[in-house]
Amino acid sequence: MAKIxxxxxxxxxxxxxxxxxxxxxxxxxxxxxxAAREQALRAPELFDGAIVDVWLGKEDGLQVAGSLRxxxxxxxxxxxxxxxPGRSLEMVTARADALGARTMLYKPFDNxxxxxxxxxxxxxxxxxx
Amino acid sequence: SAHxxxxxxxxxxxxxxxAVDRTDSIRLRNERIRFAESIAETQKIEAINSFAGSxxxxxxxxxxxxxxxxxxxAGKVSDEQQKEYLARINQATLAAGRILRRTLSMSYGNSSSxxxxxxxxLVDETIQAARxxxxxxxxxxxxxxxxxxxxxxxxxxxxxLLNVLNNAAEAMHYSGTVRVSLTFEQxxxxxxxxxxxxEPPFVHLTIExxxxxxxxxxxxxxxxxxxxxxRVGRGTGLGLAVAQGxxxxxxxLITADNRTTGGARFDIWIPAIDG
Numbered sequence: 001m002a003k004i005x006x007x008x009x010x011x012x013x014x015x016x017x018x019x020x021x022x023x024x025x026x027x028x029x030x031x032x033x034x035a036a037r038e039q040a041l042r043a044p045e046l047f048d049g050a051i052v053d054v055w056l057g058k059e060d061g062l063q064v065a066g067s068l069r070x071x072x073x074x075x076x077x078x079x080x081x082x083x084x085p086g087r088s089l090e091m092v093t094a095r096a097d098a099l100g101a102r103t104m105l106y107k108p109f110d111n112x113x114x115x116x117x118x119x120x121x122x123x124x125x126x127x128x129x
Numbered sequence: 130s131a132h133x134x135x136x137x138x139x140x141x142x143x144x145x146x147x148a149v150d151r152t153d154s155i156r157l158r159n160e161r162i163r164f165a166e167s168i169a170e171t172q173k174i175e176a177i178n179s180f181a182g183s184x185x186x187x188x189x190x191x192x193x194x195x196x197x198x199x200x201x202x203a204g205k206v207s208d209e210q211q212k213e214y215l216a217r218i219n220q221a222t223l224a225a226g227r228i229l230r231r232t233l234s235m236s237y238g239n240s241s242s243x244x245x246x247x248x249x250x251l252v253d254e255t256i257q258a259a260r261x262x263x264x265x266x267x268x269x270x271x272x273x274x275x276x277x278x279x280x281x282x283x284x285x286x287x288x289x290l291l292n293v294l295n296n297a298a299e300a301m302h303y304s305g306t307v308r309v310s311l312t313f314e315q316x317x318x319x320x321x322x323x324x325x326x327x328e329p330p331f332v333h334l335t336i337e338x339x340x341x342x343x344x345x346x347x348x349x350x351x352x353x354x355x356x357x358x359x360r361v362g363r364g365t366g367l368g369l370a371v372a373q374g375x376x377x378x379x380x381x382l383i384t385a386d387n388r389t390t391g392g393a394r395f396d397i398w399i400p401a402i403d404g
Contacts, residue, residue: 019201082189109193
C-alpha cells in the first residue's frame with residue numbers, strides 16, 4: 001500500500017480522491033494550497049507518488065508536476081484535469097505527456113480509473129506501458 | 130470653403146477656394162470603427178471560449194465528489210461516513226445549481242421585460258436599500274440627476290448595480306465613501322479601446338470607491354468568469370462577468386479603472402431613451 005500526495009486546490013475534489021485511496025488501503029495526504037504543498041514536499045521521500053491537478057488557481061499544475069520530476073529520485077505522478085479557461089484538453093494532454101505523466105484523468109473520472117492510474121504509476125519501470 | 134477678394138485693377142473677380150481631401154480621415158475613422166467592432170467580436174469569442182473552459186472546470190470539480198462519494202457509498206461505509214458523504218454530494222449538487230442559475234442570468238438577449246428604466250429613480254432606490262443595510266462606516270454619496278431613462282430592463286440594471294456596489298463595499302471593508310453619479314451624454318465615451326455596441330445618446334453611470342484600487346493583474350481579469358480575489362467560498366467570481374454580459378446585451382459598455390486619487394472606478398454607459 002502506498003502513500004500518495006494529492007495536489008488539488010479544490011478541497012472537495014482532493015477530499016474525495018483521498019477517501020477513494022484510503023478505502024482502497026492507501027495512505028493519502030492532501031495539499032490544497034501552495035504552502036501545504038511546499039511543506040509536504042520538504043520530505044518527498046515519504047511519498048510513493050502524487051496526483052496533480054492541472055488547474056491550481058493562480059498556479060500552473062503542469063509546472064508543479066514538472067518540479068516533481070526534477071526531484072531526486074523523481075516522484076511519479078498522475079495528472080487530473082477538468083478543463084480551465086483558455087486551454088484545450090489536447091494542449092494539456094500533450095504537455096502532460098511531455099512531462100512524463102503516466103496517466104491523464106479527466107474529471108469526473110470513476111473511482112476505479114483513479115485506482116488503476118495510481119497502480120500504474122506505482123508499478124516498476126520495466127512493466128510500465 | 131470659398132473666400133472672395135476685392136476686384137483687382139483690371140476689374141477681375143478673384144476667389145480663393147480651399148478644398149480639403151477628407152477621404153483619408155474618413156477612411157481612418159471607418160477603419161477605427163471596424164477595428165473596434167472586430168475587437169469586440171474577438172473579445173466576445175474569447176470570452177465564450179474562456180467561459181466554456183471555466184464552466185467545465187467548475188462543474189467537473191463539483192461532479193467529481195458526487196460520483197466518487199456515490200460509488201464509495203455503494204461499498205461498506207460506517208454510519209458516520211455515510212452521513213458525511215451524502216452531505217458532500219448534496220453540497221456539490223447545490224453549488225452546481227447556483228453556478229448554473231448565474232450562468233443563465235449571464236446569457237445575453239433576455240428581452241422578456243420592457244427595456245426602459247427610469248434610471249435616476251432606480252439607482253436612487255437601490256442606493257437607499259444599500260444604505261439601510263450598510264454598516265455605520267459605509268457612506269453613499271449620490272448625484273443622480275432627474276428623469277433619465279435608460280434602454281434596459283430594470284431588473285437587469287438593478288443586478289448590475291448591486292454587483293458593482295457589493296464589490297465596492299467589500300473592497301473598502303465596509304468603511305468609507307462610495308460615490309455614485311449619473312449623467313446624460315450625447316457622444317460615446319472617449320479614450321476607450323472599446324465602444325459600446327449601441328448608439329448614442331448614453332446614460333453614464335459612475336461608481337467610485339475608496340478601496341485599494343485595481344492591480345494590473347486584477348484589472349486584466351476583472352470581468353473574467355470565475356475570477357475572484359475574495360476568500361474561498363465568499364465569491365463565485367461571476368458578479369462582474371454577469372454585469373459585463375448584461376451591459377453588453379443592452380448595447381452598453383462597462384469599464385473599470387483606478388482613480389487618480391486612489392480607489393477604483395467603474396463606468397457604465399447604457400443607451401439612453403430621449404425624453
